[in-house]
Structures are given as C-alpha cells and as structure tokens.
Amino acid sequence: MTKEAPAGASFVPVPRIFPLPPPPLLPGPDLPHGAHCNLDRQGEPGMTTVYKFGGASIQDAAAIRHLGEVLATTRERPLVVVVSAMGKTTNALEALLAAARSDDDRDYRSRLDELRSAHLATVDALFGDRKATVAERVEALFEELDHRHRTHRREPRPFHYDQTICFGELLSTTIVAAWLNASGTATDWHDARELIVTDAHHQAANIDWQATGAKVRSLDLGSGRLLITQGFIGGTPDGVSTTLGREGSDFSAAIFAHCLGAGELVIWKDVPGLFNADPRRFDNAVQLQRLSYDEAIELAWHGAKVIHPKTLAPLREQGIPLKVRSFEELGAPPSVISAEGASAATPAFILAEEQALLELRPRDFSFMDEARQHDILGRLVEAGVHANLIDSGATRLSLCLDAHPTRLEPLVEALAADYALERHDDLTLLTVRHPTEPLVEALSGNREILAERRNRDTAQRLFHSRECSETWHIPEGR
Numbered sequence: 001m002t003k004e005a006p007a008g009a010s011f012v013p014v015p016r017i018f019p020l021p022p023p024p025l026l027p028g029p030d031l032p033h034g035a036h037c038n039l040d041r042q043g044e045p046g047m048t049t050v051y052k053f054g055g056a057s058i059q060d061a062a063a064i065r066h067l068g069e070v071l072a073t074t075r076e077r078p079l080v081v082v083v084s085a086m087g088k089t090t091n092a093l094e095a096l097l098a099a100a101r102s103d104d105d106r107d108y109r110s111r112l113d114e115l116r117s118a119h120l121a122t123v124d125a126l127f128g129d130r131k132a133t134v135a136e137r138v139e140a141l142f143e144e145l146d147h148r149h150r151t152h153r154r155e156p157r158p159f160h161y162d163q164t165i166c167f168g169e170l171l172s173t174t175i176v177a178a179w180l181n182a183s184g185t186a187t188d189w190h191d192a193r194e195l196i197v198t199d200a201h202h203q204a205a206n207i208d209w210q211a212t213g214a215k216v217r218s219l220d221l222g223s224g225r226l227l228i229t230q231g232f233i234g235g236t237p238d239g240v241s242t243t244l245g246r247e248g249s250d251f252s253a254a255i256f257a258h259c260l261g262a263g264e265l266v267i268w269k270d271v272p273g274l275f276n277a278d279p280r281r282f283d284n285a286v287q288l289q290r291l292s293y294d295e296a297i298e299l300a301w302h303g304a305k306v307i308h309p310k311t312l313a314p315l316r317e318q319g320i321p322l323k324v325r326s327f328e329e330l331g332a333p334p335s336v337i338s339a340e341g342a343s344a345a346t347p348a349f350i351l352a353e354e355q356a357l358l359e360l361r362p363r364d365f366s367f368m369d370e371a372r373q374h375d376i377l378g379r380l381v382e383a384g385v386h387a388n389l390i391d392s393g394a395t396r397l398s399l400c401l402d403a404h405p406t407r408l409e410p411l412v413e414a415l416a417a418d419y420a421l422e423r424h425d426d427l428t429l430l431t432v433r434h435p436t437e438p439l440v441e442a443l444s445g446n447r448e449i450l451a452e453r454r455n456r457d458t459a460q461r462l463f464h465s466r467e468c469s470e471t472w473h474i475p476e477g478r
C-alpha cells in the first residue's frame with residue numbers, strides 16, 4: 001500500500017482470532033555468510049540507505065521540523081526512513097492498555113484524551129491553519145484505537161497489546177509523513193504491518209524473512225524515492241498486528257536494510273554515537289569511532305540501551321555498515337560498526353537498572369542439578385523473561401532478571417510454589433567488557449556485591465541501587 005499521505009481509516013481489519021502458542025523460530029535470513037563490508041557502499045548508485053529515528057528525535061513539533069530539515073538536505077536516495085512513536089508514547093499506550101483492562105473507565109478516558117491532545121497539539125504547532133486534513137487523520141486513528149480497546153480488552157493481554165500499542169508508530173509516521181510532504185520533501189507512507197511479515201507470537205513476534213524479503217523488495221524505490229514507515233510493528237500474513245519487542249525499531253530498520261541489501265543503516269540518536277559507557281551516566285565516557293559487529297552485539301546484549309540487540313546480526317550477515325549519528329550535532333563524526341571495526345579490548349561499561357535477584361534452592365535437600373536448572377530456565381523462556389546474570393552452586397541457582405512487573409510477578413509466584421525462593425529488589429547490574437581486576441574493584445568501591453559472574457571477556461556485579469550514585473566515573477590508568 002503506497003500513499004502520498006496515509007489514510008488513517010484504512011488499516012488492515014483485525015480478524016477476531018486468538019493468539020497461537022509460540023511456534024518454532026522461522027528460518028533466519030537466507031543470505032550468504034560473511035559477505036564483505038564496504039564502507040563506501042552507500043556511494044554506489046542505486047543502493048538504498050536506511051535511516052532510523054527514535055522517539056527522542058520526533059518528540060515534538062520542533063524535533064519534527066528539525067527531522068524535515070535533515071531529510072531535505074541529505075543526499076542519500078533512495079531512502080527508507082523508519083520511525084518510532086513520538087517521545088514516550090509507547091509507555092503512555094502501555095498505561096492506557098492497563099487502564100482499559102482494569103475497567104477503570106475514568107482513568108482510561110483521561111489517558112486517551114491526554115494522548116490525543118498531545119498529538120493534536122503537535123499537529124497544530126506544525127500545520128497551523130492548514131492542519132484540517134492531518135488532524136482528521138489523527139482523530140480517525142484515535143477513534144480506531146478506542147474501538148480496538150473496547151473490542152479486545154477481554155482477550156489475552158499479548159494479543160490486545162499488539163492491536164493497540166502499534167498506534168504510537170502509526171500516529172507518528174502519519175504526522176511526520178504529512179509534515180515532510182507539506183514542507184516539500186516528497187514522501188511515500190507505508191504500513192509496516194503489511195511489509196514486516198511475522199508469526200503470531202504477540203509482543204515478540206518472529207520474522208518470516210522470506211515473506212518479508214519478498215514484500216520489501218517489491219517496494220518502488222526507483223527514481224530516488226523517500227519512503228517512510230514504522231519501526232517496532234509487523235503483521236501476520238492474515239493481517240493481524242504484531243510487535244517485535246520494546247525498543248524494536250532499530251531491529252525493524254535492520255530488517256529493511258537487510259532485505260534491501262542497503263548501502264548503510266544510519267541510526268540517528270540524541271548522542272553523537274556509541275560510547276564505551278552511557279555518556280549520561282559516566283562523566284568520562286568516550287565515543288567509540290569504529291567497532292566490530294561482534295563487539296557491538298555484546299554491548300547491546302548486555303544492555304547498552306543505545307542499540308537494540310537484534311539489530312546487528314541481519315546487518316553483519318550482509319556486511320552492511322551501521323552508523324550511529326547525532327541528530328543534534330549534524331557535523332559530529334558518527335560511530336561506525338562494521339566487519340572492519342576494531343574488536344579492540346577497550347573496556348566498556350553497562351549499567352542495567354531495576355533488576356531483581358532470585359535465589360532458588362530445591363525444597364527436598366537435593367542438588368541444583370541440570371534437571372532442576374532445565375526446569376527453572378524453561379520457565380523463564382515461557383514467561384519471556386531474560387536472565388542478565390546466571391550463577392549456580394551445589395544447592396542454589398541465582399538469577400538476575402529485569403523487574404518487569406507483568407512478566408516477573410507470575411514467574412516468581414510459580415517458582416515459589418516449587419522452590420525455596422529468596423528475592424532482592426531495586427538492584428543495579430554493572431557489566432564490564434574487557435575488565436581488569438583493579439578496574440572492577442575500583443568501580444565496585446565499598447558497595448555490597450549481591451551476585452557476580454566473570455569470564456574471560458566480561459565481569460558482572462550486582463549492587464543495591466541505593467548504594468549507586470546517578471553519575472559514575474571510569475577509573476583512569478587501570
């Protein structure tokens with residue numbers, strides 16, 4: 001579906017189906033292994049560039065205007081622009097979902113009105129007197145969102161979630177596409193739910209790479225077109241909306257880049273690039289100019305918020321370079337992640353907040369053997385909970401998990417029924433890549449260590465958050 005401007009009321013109708021149990025993973029990308037990366041690929045005629053803009057880069061009218069200027073001046077064409085929901089809209093939609101499911105109609109109405117007003121205020125600030133058509137589309141999307149909440153609120157949460165949370169990206173791309181067209185940058189809007197084909201594993205849908213590849217490659221990218229679409233969302237072959245996991249827009253952009261054999265993927269951020277630690281938490285973090293895919297995957301996997309961990313593998317398989325660039329300082333040199341990037345053993349630091357530690361012991365004085373570990377880890381998989389640190393002893397298994405209430409609480413309840421369980425909350429996990437002993441010791445200071453793990457490349461320590469300050473400092477000369 002290609003439109004000069006999106007029509008809010010024409011999204012795929014949602015058949016009343018119930019979610020299937022998670023099927024086995026669909027086959028991965030069917031492309032040559034280890035294809036060589038060429039940093040000049042983007043200069044080759046006909047090669048597509050993919051850009052991804054996250055919530056921060058379209059958080060309000062001023063940010064959208066700035067995005068318009070960036071796209072008007074950039075020379076890369078054809079260009080696919082993948083966009084997330086505005087600012088913290090996805091969090092607000094999750095709160096709206098909770099209100100819808102709890103039958104608190106007043107809370108639901110006030111949250112819906114607040115979201116609608118915020119989006120309409122952006123439309124007003126951008127279009128002024130010429131806002132009528134866009135405002136109508138935005139209103140139509142909110143009507144449809146409300147309708148879906150009323151239709152699905154008694155259905156299983158993951159299914160209800162995907163039918164409603166996708167509206168954050170549908171709204172943002174509707175507004176951004178309209179702004180680009182109005183400000184002279186011709187843009188085609190596409191519904192990613194018709195392009196990114198997934199299974200029905202709601203909230204963490206698996207990509208059907210073959211079907212997605214065929215759809216994405218059939219897009220008209222000729223004569224230097226600019227195409228805008230949503231990150232984070234997909235659809236089943238029968239038109240049911242799905243999502244790819246929180247913060248999954250980076251992954252969406254990588255899927256487009258992979259399927260199109262793009263020259264490069266550029267992720268535009270509110271920081272100049274990828275640093276050796278979150279520059280907002282470490283006062284002496286330094287930017288990493290060149291990095292290998294493997295090292296970037298490790299950083300993302302261990303929780304470096306700047307890139308979604310699933311983003312790198314589809315790029316690595318085709319040798320597509322990933323640039324992390326600042327949308328605030330356009331002249332700042334980006335970080336480039338590629339096959340040629342250094343795998344240097346430079347220490348890097350990751351803080352994961354809101355962690356919970358579970359210490360499990362068998363109730364029957366037996367060992368924490370493979371059978372029990374298999375049982376416990378299997379339950380984690382079923383609950384969709386990732387363990388950030390696993391450590392075991394003869395009669396103990398310690399797990400450090402994201403304290404995600406809707407997933408963690410039912411899991412804890414089920415585990416407590418069968419194991420002796422001790423729980424600690426409000427924890428911070430520090431991960432150090434390429435650690436030295438003095439470095440880890442200096443960073444730990446006098447804090448109590450609730451759990452730790454270490455292998456050749458990575459050290460992890462778990463602290464009480466109350467003992468951790470907001471700002472950290474990387475010890476020098478260690």
Ligand SMILES: Nc1ncnc2c1ncn2[C@@H]1O[C@H](COP(=O)(O)OP(=O)(O)O)[C@@H](O)[C@H]1O
Pocket residue numbers: 053054055056057247268269270271273274275276277278279280304305306307
């Ligand atoms: N190693 C790192 N390098 C750069 N930024 C990081 C790193 N770790 C965490 N961050 C944080 O990631 C933020 C950008 O990611 P995010 O907020 O998810 O962007 P978006 O929503 O625009 O995709 C930065 O503001 C920064 O605080």
Ligand SMILES: N[C@@H](CC(=O)OP(=O)(O)O)C(=O)O
Pocket residue numbers: 053054055056084085090091168231232245246247248249250
């Ligand atoms: N909007 C979704 C997807 C996403 O990737 O957002 P962002 O690019 O702003 O992190 C989320 O918040 O999870």
